[in-house]
Amino acid sequence: MGQTKAERTRKLIITEAARIFNQKGYAGTSMNDIMKATGLSKGGLYGNFGNKEQIAVAAFEHAVGLVTEEVRERTRISKHPVDKLKAVVSFYRERILDPPVEGGCPIQNTSIDADDNNPVLREHVITAVDQWKSRMVYVLEKGKSLDQVKGEIDSEKFATQFIGTLEGGIMLAQLYKDVHYFDTMAEVLLQMIESLTD
Amino acid sequence: MGQTKAERTRKLIITEAARIFNQKGYAGTSMNDIMKATGLSKGGLYGNFGNKEQIAVAAFEHAVGLVTEEVRERTRISKHPVDKLKAVVSFYRERILDPPVEGGCPIQNTSIDADDNNPVLREHVITAVDQWKSRMVYVLEKGKSLDQVKGEIDSEKFATQFIGTLEGGIMLAQLYKDVHYFDTMAEVLLQMIESLTD
Numbered sequence: 220m221g222q223t224k225a226e227r228t229r230k231l232i233i234t235e236a237a238r239i240f241n242q243k244g245y246a247g248t249s250m251n252d253i254m255k256a257t258g259l260s261k262g263g264l265y266g267n268f269g270n271k272e273q274i275a276v277a278a279f280e281h282a283v284g285l286v287t288e289e290v291r292e293r294t295r296i297s298k299h300p301v302d303k304l305k306a307v308v309s310f311y312r313e314r315i316l317d318p319p320v321e322g323g324c325p326i327q328n329t330s331i332d333a334d335d336n337n338p339v340l341r342e343h344v345i346t347a348v349d350q351w352k353s354r355m356v357y358v359l360e361k362g363k364s365l366d367q368v369k370g371e372i373d374s375e376k377f378a379t380q381f382i383g384t385l386e387g388g389i390m391l392a393q394l395y396k397d398v399h400y401f402d403t404m405a406e407v408l409l410q411m412i413e414s415l416t417d
Numbered sequence: 418m419g420q421t422k423a424e425r426t427r428k429l430i431i432t433e434a435a436r437i438f439n440q441k442g443y444a445g446t447s448m449n450d451i452m453k454a455t456g457l458s459k460g461g462l463y464g465n466f467g468n469k470e471q472i473a474v475a476a477f478e479h480a481v482g483l484v485t486e487e488v489r490e491r492t493r494i495s496k497h498p499v500d501k502l503k504a505v506v507s508f509y510r511e512r513i514l515d516p517p518v519e520g521g522c523p524i525q526n527t528s529i530d531a532d533d534n535n536p537v538l539r540e541h542v543i544t545a546v547d548q549w550k551s552r553m554v555y556v557l558e559k560g561k562s563l564d565q566v567k568g569e570i571d572s573e574k575f576a577t578q579f580i581g582t583l584e585g586g587i588m589l590a591q592l593y594k595d596v597h598y599f600d601t602m603a604e605v606l607l608q609m610i611e612s613l614t615d
Contacts, residue, residue: 242533247444331529335440387585394528
């Protein structure tokens with residue numbers, strides 16, 4: 220089924236805005252930047268979104284969705300939680316300097332950007348991290364029920380530590396523009412993954 | 418020795434700008450914000466700094482200096498590398514939601530802010546992380562020479578992993594405004610520290 224012109228316009232705004240917000244941040248992105256990137260007039264933007272914050276929220280959700288979808292493509296082919304988690308590490312390793320959305324990890328960028336200034340956007344980041352954690356907890360708990368993961372593993376704690384360590388690796392690799400920093404952090408992640416099994 | 422009026426003015430600009438940049442980011446901070454916070458005129462600012470970037474660089478160095486000084490106060494009382502590193506974890510744990518500079522870790526905030534947009538500021542962040550790593554490598558190598566740290570420890574790698582994990586913990590705790598997230602990451606840091614000795 221084809222998209223209507225209105226749907227295509229909305230999608231164009233979100234796609235371009237995601238790229239710009241993820242690199243320049245909320246305050247650094249102007250409606251003018253989005254007008255230029257989309258070729259739309261101010262009226263074209265405001266016909267679809269009430270304000271910059273609404274565009275930023277839709278752009279963030281789109282960016283997180285793109286990353287999540289790419290990660291899922293890598294992990295769904297594995298059955299074992301250990302293999303799924305290793306596939307997550309490989310994904311970030313490969314895409315660290317060529318990420319699905321230019322500018323890097325939208326959760327990290329938007330988190331730092333929004334934590335002091337933008338409560339609405341911050342809530343969306345929290346929800347995205349909560350959902351990421353929940354997916355990981357689900358995989359680990361299922362693994363426990365199948366004796367693939369040690370019963371004593373605290374899945375909630377593991378998920379927080381895995382995400383935190385991964386984000387630290389992304390930060391350093393993006394700062395230095397050097398995958399070596401991610402590889403060094405990946406060693407910590409792989410040790411964590413090994414600790415799941417006997 | 419007293420400061421001259423010019424020195425006091427420069428210091429006022431840097432102190433206020435550090436607080437604002439660390440919360441609002443580079444693009445989110447205007448010369449107007451700094452004028453308001455300092456009570457200075459535009460001329461007063463430009464009399465001391467050529468442009469916003471020069472203020473941001475001085476503010477970043479000041480912010481990193483404040484954090485470094487507070488960390489050093491905690492670590493200098495310990496002799497053993499293990500105790501020094503534990504003191505670093507305690508410092509961040511205590512100050513995670515009440516940091517020396519409002520807005521959190523200046524290295525993290527400025528890193529995310531500058532990695533795509535501001536090569537000058539980015540170079541200053543890289544230098545700050547390099548220096549942080551060097552101090553840690555120095556402490557570990559000295560510890561190795563005194564048999565306080567296992568000889569097989571790769572100090573460079575350890576420092577990168579420690580800083581990356583710490584930054585991941587800071588990110589999550591700042592996002593959720595909840596020290597629990599830092600505590601969870603601190604467990605990883607404490608395991609790393611334990612691995613230094615037999």
